[in-house]
Amino acid sequence: MEDYKYLFKVVLIGNAGVGKTCLVRRFTEGLFPPGQGATIGVDFMIKTVEVDGEKVKLQIWDTAGQERFRAITQAYYRAAHALIVVYDVCCQNSFESLPQWLNEIELYAGTQVLTFLVGNKIDKHAKEIPTHIGEQFSQRHDMTFLETSAKQSDNVEKLFMDIAKGLTKKAKENLLDTEDKTEFPTGGSTPISTFSCCRI
Numbered sequence: 001m002e003d004y005k006y007l008f009k010v011v012l013i014g015n016a017g018v019g020k021t022c023l024v025r026r027f028t029e030g031l032f033p034p035g036q037g038a039t040i041g042v043d044f045m046i047k048t049v050e051v052d053g054e055k056v057k058l059q060i061w062d063t064a065g066q067e068r069f070r071a072i073t074q075a076y077y078r079a080a081h082a083l084i085v086v087y088d089v090c091c092q093n094s095f096e097s098l099p100q101w102l103n104e105i106e107l108y109a110g111t112q113v114l115t116f117l118v119g120n121k122i123d124k125h126a127k128e129i130p131t132h133i134g135e136q137f138s139q140r141h142d143m144t145f146l147e148t149s150a151k152q153s154d155n156v157e158k159l160f161m162d163i164a165k166g167l168t169k170k171a172k173e174n175l176l177d178t179e180d181k182t183e184f185p186t187g188g189s190t191p192i193s194t195f196s197c198c199r200i
């Protein structure tokens with residue numbers, strides 16, 4: 001049997017091109033992929049980390065931001081222990097879409113889910129969403145807020161470690177269903193290249 005104390009399922013959502021895949025690959029593989037194509041359906045990666053000397057396995061599900069995959073990706077919300085809602089700090093449209101993503105969470109996620117709001121691409125100069133605006137939004141919706149750069153690796157490790165620590169704490173307080181070790185439904189993904197306002 002695999003040696004870990006907890007298995008947590010983490011799902012990333014947000015508009016196409018905000019950098020969800022790059023965040024996951026930065027954390028799990030330590031790289032910033034060149035020419036990252038759009039996610040088709042859902043992709044997943046695993047990384048085991050240590051929290052207070054105990055092994056915690058993060059099963060990280062990277063969903064496609066494109067509207068046409070919405071029905072597939074919704075199926076993954078229910079089993080998620082944590083949801084990361086990502087926007088691009090240089091793309092107003094991705095920030096304005098946040099209420100729609102929160103609506104999806106309300107409709108499809110469990111009530112115990114931890115929610116994180118992430119403003120990605122802070123390495124870019126054309127910032128459209130000031131930090132305090134993202135912060136205010138997160139406070140209004142009871143989310144933990146972080147700004148990141150998958151490209152420069154800013155706050156990416158912190159993001160996933162904060163999630164691992166937060167979920168471990170909840171699990172120890174028996175506020176989480178950690179008995180369910182079943183896998184998510186498999187989606188499958190083949191990268192293709194697309195273009196959107198957020199894709200550079």
Ligand SMILES: Nc1nc2c(ncn2[C@@H]2O[C@H](COP(=O)(O)OP(=O)(O)OP(=O)(O)O)[C@@H](O)[C@H]2O)c(=O)[nH]1
Nearest residue numbers: 016017018019020021022038039065121149150151
């Ligand atoms: N400058 C900069 N570019 C980034 C960053 N993160 C991602 N990108 C770029 O943004 C584009 C989209 O990144 P993805 O990770 O594919 O975005 P996504 O949210 O997974 O997109 P979908 O799979 O379509 O939902 C790519 O061209 C990346 O190189 C970042 O932190 N900084």
